[in-house]
Each structure stands twice: as C-alpha cells, then as structure tokens.
Amino acid sequence: MPVPESAAHGFSEECIVVDKASKSFGKRTVLDQVSLSVKKGEIYGLLGPSGSGKTTLVRLITGLDIPDGGSVTLLGEPMPKLSILSRIGYMAQSDALYGELTAQENLSFFASLYGLKGPELDRRMKAVAELVKLSGELKKPVQQFSGGMKRRLSLAVALMHEPEVLVLDEPTVGIDPVLRMSIWEELEGLRQRGVTILVTTHVMDEAEKCDRLAMIRDGHVIATGSPDELKTASGSATMEDAFVTYGGGVR
C-alpha cells in the first residue's frame, strides 16, 4: 500500500499552504499558479535560478505582498493577517539592521515590536545570542560587524519572539562555509523543537539538508519532493545535476 507523503516524512499538520498563487508586476507574470504545502516541523527549501520568483513567493507567504490570484494560508489563517505576524520570524535577503545601534540595542528594538520586555527580553536575548554565537559581540555597533555577523544578527532578530514558523530568504549568502554549517546546525536544532522552516537557497549542500524542496523556474513550481526523490525523478546523481535538469532544462 502506498504510504501518504506526510506519513512517509513523519510530518502531519500543514503549516503553510499556497494554492494557485499568481503575481504579476506590470505585464510580467512572476508567479503563475504556484501551489505547495509545508508541514509542521519540516525544513522546506525553495530552489531556483536567480529571478525565478522565490523572493516574490516568500513575500506572499509572509503577507508582505498580496497575490493577484489564488491564496496563501499560514497556520490555518488566510494571509495577509496581522495577528499571524507575531507567530512568524522573517529574515529578508538584505539585512534590516540599525548600523549606529549595538547588536543588543537592535535586538531590544525589534523585540519591543513584539511586546517583549523585562526578564523575558533578557532571557530571549541571551538565548538567541548564544544560538547565533554572538554573545561576546552584543555591545558592538552593528556598523562594525562583518557581513556574516550581520546575517547572524538578522537571524537572531527573527528568532527573538520564538516564532512557530521561520521564513529565511537566502540566510547564508556571504557567509563562510564554517559559519554556514553552524547556522544549519542551528536550523536543524530549531526543527527538532518543532519550528517549521521555509528557506530559499542557491546552495546545493543546503538543499540536501531540506526535508523537501520545491524547484521553481520562471514562476512555476516544476517539481517538489525530498532531495532523494528529486534526484531519482530527474535521473541525477547529485543535487547539482538535478538543479541543472530542472532549473536549466539542459538534458
């Protein structure tokens, strides 16, 4: 008897459901009837060439933009919905941090937007700073941070309010391989605690770490599945080959 996909991967509840979502800018259709679903507690990757529509899709999912057609449901609620925002952590592609403020001041500022204060604020600040290995750097102005440190601080900001869903747009761009590995260890730790993670990436070894992936090309989801399923379906030995097959249409 075939095993349902959700049972096969050990997940059940659907956390993010995108149903035939479309988005155009002017005459250009950037997303065309995109559908996918992400289950609670999985790391789901969006993989596709530059300009394929990943960031646009992420913005629809987080409610920053509204689809022209179709729908997005997050944690059972139709998006956009203000009350859901406190349950999402979003890390955009470019860091939105205050350079003149210290890391600690940045964390306090963003946490205050979620109503965190007092001992709870201190507890969360300590926890996220440890998680992204910036505990010793909290008093430094962010303008003195390297690109990788800023990326890690942005991740810390997204984690401050203990979101159930984490949406990360290319979280490791500009980060060296050692730091990249440690960020992925953190993401795997969060997954173990039941956090659902949606991540866009261009990096194949990161794609391999996802439970499931959607391959996006020219605004369409052209394949979904686990890394092994995508490799098998495309007759590829490596994720890189699968990406080229799906993304570049080379074979």
Ligand SMILES: Nc1ncnc2c1ncn2[C@@H]1O[C@H](COP(=O)(O)OP(=O)(O)OP(=O)(O)O)[C@@H](O)[C@H]1O
């Ligand atoms: N606000 C906008 N106005 C007009 N065009 C836009 C807008 N936002 C995105 N686009 C266009 O939509 C297409 C998809 O962009 P998007 O940023 O979603 O791609 P991406 O897959 O995230 O790319 P990358 O991997 O390079 O970040 C691109 O051609 C982009 O120029």
